[in-house]
Amino acid sequence: MAKYLAQIVVMGVQVVGRAFARALQQEYAASQAAARARGRPGQQSAAVSSITGMSVQEAQQILNVSTLSPEEIQKSYEHLFKANEKSVGGSFYLQSKVVRAKERLDEELNIQKQEQNQQSQQNPET
Amino acid sequence: QASSMVAVGLALAAAGFAGRYAMQAMKQMEPQVKQALQSFPNTSAFCGFEPKMTKREAALILGVSPTANKNKIREAHRKLMVLNHPDRGGSPYIAAKINEAKDLMDGQARKQS
Numbered sequence: 575m576a577k578y579l580a581q582i583v584v585m586g587v588q589v590v591g592r593a594f595a596r597a598l599q600q601e602y603a604a605s606q607a608a609a610r611a612r613g614r615p616g617q618q619s620a621a622v623s624s625i626t627g628m629s630v631q632e633a634q635q636i637l638n639v640s641t642l643s644p645e646e647i648q649k650s651y652e653h654l655f656k657a658n659e660k661s662v663g664g665s666f667y668l669q670s671k672v673v674r675a676k677e678r679l680d681e682e683l684n685i686q687k688q689e690q691n692q693q694s695q696q697n698p699e700t
Numbered sequence: 701q702a703s704s705m706v707a708v709g710l711a712l713a714a715a716g717f718a719g720r721y722a723m724q725a726m727k728q729m730e731p732q733v734k735q736a737l738q739s740f741p742n743t744s745a746f747c748g749f750e751p752k753m754t755k756r757e758a759a760l761i762l763g764v765s766p767t768a769n770k771n772k773i774r775e776a777h778r779k780l781m782v783l784n785h786p787d788r789g790g791s792p793y794i795a796a797k798i799n800e801a802k803d804l805m806d807g808q809a810r811k812q813s
Contacts, residue, residue, distance in 0.1 A: 627747025
């Protein structure tokens with residue numbers, strides 16, 4: 575008798591635990607999206623900016639892109655990368671900033687995609 | 701059993717506090733970690749431009765020695781502006797950095813002569 579009780583309790587804890595974890599994830603994704611809607615970086619984005627030392631804003635300024643469109647980013651990156659090649663007398667320092675800017679924006683697009691996936695998982699009916 | 705429930709509750713609370721403490725500690729460590737990274741010369745390309753341009757960064761931008769004379773500075777500036785001119789698809793932000801680098805180094809060079 576006690577064994578069945580224990581099994582029921584364990585199952586109950588698992589169900590509650592999973593629901594709690596899902597709720598936490600949903601809350602996190604919603605807060606990131608809300609922060610971004612207000613034009614402020616989400617927690618993850620701010621952490622990446624702080625650790626890499628480059629903000630999304632600076633990365634956009636370096637690559638001269640107004641929106642985070644992958645095509646725009648790629649085109650601008652290739653042009654600026656070529657323009658600053660050492661072989662044509664360009665500055666290696668500037669070229670590496672161009673590379674860092676592209677990496678930063680790629681990371682930002684990644685973060686956004688992750689959040690969108692999380693949100694769509696939580697709200698399958700929307 | 702009431703006593704085991706209390707124990708579980710206390711354990712959860714302890715875990716909660718520990719987690720919060722760890723997160724706060726990590727946030728406090730971030731500036732130190734970042735400074736440690738910046739102290740290595742090779743990580744100058746790891747970050748964005750310096751918040752306030754230094755002579756060292758200006759020399760790196762122009763690709764000249766920090767003690768370059770005015771002619772070298774002017775040559776480097778002109779060459780880079782041709783490559784990065786905003787009217788020809790260059791980035792205005794980068795062009796501004798190139799100009800700022802030249803101004804900074806010109807100021808330094810004038811002080812030396």
